[in-house]
Amino acid sequence: MKRRPGIFAPSVGGIRRLALAWLLSLACALPAAAGADRVSVYPAYGDGVSLTIEGRVVESRDGPLAAADDGRLRNLWRNFRLWINDERKRVPVDLTVGESSMRTCTDDEGYFRLQTSQVLPAGWHEIAASSAKGVGRGRLLVVPQANRLGMISDLDDTILVSEVTSKPRLLANSFLKNSTQRQAVPGMAALYARTLAANPQPASAPLFYLSASPRQLFETIDEFLAGNGFPAGVLITKRVTDDASSDPLFDQFAYKTRQIEVILERLPWVRFVLVGDDGERDPEIYDWVRRRHPERVAEIWIRRVRGDGGAPLPPGQKALPAVLAGE
Structure with missing residues (x-):
């Protein structure tokens, strides 16, 4: 007779919950470093x-x-500590x-x-x-007044392989790997540097990495960008709290459009290349920005992660393979 999961034969889900509880208890028990x-x-x-x-x-x-x-296991332990x-x-x-x-x-x-x-x-x-x-x-x-071309780039599945269309792979990439083990999308760091070189002062180009990740992950994302040779830029992450000051947790459209609007308002002399992927709502978000501020959007580049099953891109948006090929 096949044994049903019980006290002596816990289910796979039960084992996972016990493991997570153990890891959380370890992280919570860690003392402050000399009260620092x-x-x-x-x-x-x-x-x-x-x-x-x-x-x-x-x-x-x-x-x-x-x-x-x-x-x-070490990566899972370290990543959980970031949340506590x-x-x-x-x-x-x-x-x-x-x-x-x-x-x-x-x-x-x-x-x-x-x-x-x-x-x-x-x-x-x-x-x-x-x-x-x-x-x-x-x-x-x-930002120098002479620098008139900027970039606003999504992170997950645009320059960092996250596989957001598959929740199990997304969780594995996010929690079971560290910043040195995460895979960068090939060619993107060089593309960004090449694009921003059009400015008189490329080292001070207005480059923004707009991430939907919470600020608890800021250091690990920053390490990934530096370790994979991406140009220096301003990394924007979500403020996640339990009060009214929190950024929207699940509404990426509201979060990203608000952040982009702030950037456009503060740097009125800059036109931007918007870069994202079709794993979530980047094509829709960037189309909204272009319709609202047509004179401020130079290009829209989208990495197709859904393959042939993805929706057609809005007019004027380019698939990244063509951009990388110089077409």
């Missing part, structure tokens, strides 16, 4: 007069850095940009946000941030 803080500063951008700086302060938990030979944060509520944060120093304070989720008017020369600038128990550094891009 981890101060994250998210990439910022401005027009040389006004800028917005955002970041987060949470409990610091030391652990081994990601390596190419890490196994799946003891946020530092209402703590002061000191910021330094250029010769200016400012102070702000974290909210109940550990996030901080500072808007300021400050004249800065064009190019990349370092941001230093410190709490009472930690320090962090970030980057700020002041």
Whole structure:
């Protein structure tokens, strides 16, 4: 007689739940590193007069850095730790940009946000941030007025192979691999560099990586971009909280169109190439942006991940193989 799953023969689903519970208990039990803080500063951008700086302060938990030979269990443990944060509520944060120093304070989720008017020369600038128990550094891009061509790029399945059309493979790529093991879409880093070289100052080109991933994954995405030779850009990730300040968790259309509208408003002299994939709603989102701001959209490039089963692209959008081939 075939045994039914029970106390002595747990189901596969039960085993998975027990394993996840064990991993979560390990992550939660990790002590703070001598009471230290981890101060994250998210990439910022401005027009040389006004800028917005955002970041987060949470409990610091030391652990081994990601390596190419890490196994799946180590990666799963590390990735789950990113979601478990003891946020530092209402703590002061000191910021330094250029010769200016400012102070702000974290909210109940550990996030901080500072808007300021400050004249800065064009190019990349370092941001230093410190709490009472930690320090962090970030980057700020002041876009030169002479740079008039920019790019706004999706991440998953546009430049990072995620396989969003298959939930099991998407979860395996997201949780069982680390940033050194994730696969970049071939040719994309070189394409971006080649496209932005049309600007007088390519190193300071307005390049935005617009990701639907939560900010807890910011560091791992940043490591992936740097490790695969993508040009320096501003990485935008979702603020996910349990209050009204949260970005939409599932409504990608609302999230991405709002972020793109902000970019267009802050950099009115720049025309953008929009790059995405047809795994979710990028063709629809970019078509909406083009109809609303036709003079601001230079090109729309879409990577087809659904194959022949995908819907036809809206008029004016190009499939990426043709772009990569120089057609």
